[in-house]
Amino acid sequence: MKYFGKWLIPFVAAIAVFIGMQFDSSLYAKPVGRVESVQVIKTTSHDDEDQNHDRLTKQQVKVRLLNTAKRGQSVTIHNTYSFSGGLDNQLRPGEQIFLDVDKGVYTLNNIKRDAILAALLVLTFGLIFLVMGRRAWLTSISILLNTVIFFIAVTWEIGSKQWQAWWLFVGLAVVFTILTAVFIVGFKPIAVTISLGSLLATGLAVALGYGVLTLTNYNGVHLEEVKYATQMPQLLFFAQIVIGSLGAVLDEASDISVAIFQLHDSAKERFQAGMAIGRNVMGPLISVLFMIFIADTFVESVLWIRNNNSIAQTVIWVMGLGFAQSLISAFGIVLAVPMTSGLAAFMAKIKKVAA
């Protein structure tokens, strides 16, 4: 029972945080309200040009204000939602929302999502600490540091020129790599093998990807579809690949290096052992990134097909970017195997000469 009970702790903590965050509305300047009751006013069916049948529902919502000077008062708002819910939301009793107010008239601004986010963060880190014990500290600090550096870099990038942005992302990749490698193995020569192997593999992968794309004239890759990229879509396309694949490449490089540094054999044996380990881990690692990149394109793909675009067109325009990015990331994961094994073997040779 005691064994089973400990698994409940993170879940209970997450629920407690979720409930606690229902009372944080005084921290917001924007009016926050809780949905008290909803009433459906009317339902209409909606058909678009492509014969998609949808249903629009108008609801009258009683909201109790939780902050500002009007705290405690009730207001009534109207909200229309669709069955598909692409840009709208059905409001449910108990839910908290942000409101806009204009001359005393309140309208829905946004759903309040901080509580569920905090609850899931607590659940995630609770489970990490439960399973990993003291080692969780190192991992958490490494993730936190990388996040902070990322935020600073991104804020700094604003307004800079394209070539500066390129160097910024390269610098970011180098800092991420070295920092993460040091957190995995500590300040040891092995950290050099891991970071150098990862950086060389990722760099070569991007160079190869860039070469292939340039040679084929980006045929079938539509950079204008890179999401949220108002400027420099090409830069963001490659930056996403570099940062996105770095974690997987680092993992692989550290798996290989840690395993073969324990072998005090010849350089050749080290190289072969490294290749054997790499061969086993590269496939699953590629599929991790692959599923992330492709699943990311689902929502837009379905939208495209339902808007009367052909399947071929959708696959090329929407999923194409995801495919290209996961393929170039896969280059890095494959190349890291010989590079890290080679570097580790080389280090063994140097050591022997020195001794």
Add this chain to the structure above:
Amino acid sequence: MNAILALALLLLVMMLLIGGKQGLANFFALTVNALLMILVVILMASGFNPIILAVVFGLIILASTIFLSTSHVAVAGPAFVSALLIMTLLVGLIILTMTLSQTAGFGPEDSESLEGFSVYIGVSFPHILIATTLLGTLGAIAEAAIAVAAGMDEIKDQASDAGIKQMGHEIIGTALNTLFFGFFGGFSSLFIWFASLRYPFSQIINNKIFVGELLQVLISVIAVVLTVPMTTWVVTTRHAHRRKE
């Protein structure tokens, strides 16, 4: 020549050179998964329930990833069983989280790319989101399950509780990096968007797209963290049963 085809061919060559037969099997698994994912999108768009599709195709994708990644049945069998158990647990958590967070569909930042599209498409975006989240985590679940099962198979009889634990910690530690950076890559353009428009912190933590993406990362991390003890448990139970016979 089509750029994606060229990239895929180059990857095939590299995987063959470095991985040999195993590399070929891995490449085959990727191709199968790519086709399955396209099929899922087509079926979703034709009106099949996205959640049911995700569960059914999730099973197939897990099977192809795990059984084509390792030829060792002693590794693939338990890895597959524990991946399935985790997937079942996860469906509940995902449905709960995504219902409470209301992050399905598109955010205000998407308006430019939605120009000329009708969003009233008669397919439930909340259901697509649940399906996407589930399928997006499967790669990570499969990877962790294989790593634990393979590690335990290697150390077999000399396995001590402390040794298994140590190995589990290492697998989670590295998987966290993969996931964290993997999603961070996708985040980068959104972050630049937020930074250039100077979104306040209070707005970011309630933003539909940001919260939606971060919740997906966290669910993947939870999946991996739970996969490790689950696989350990499946392998140990299997061994205990074998010994009894």
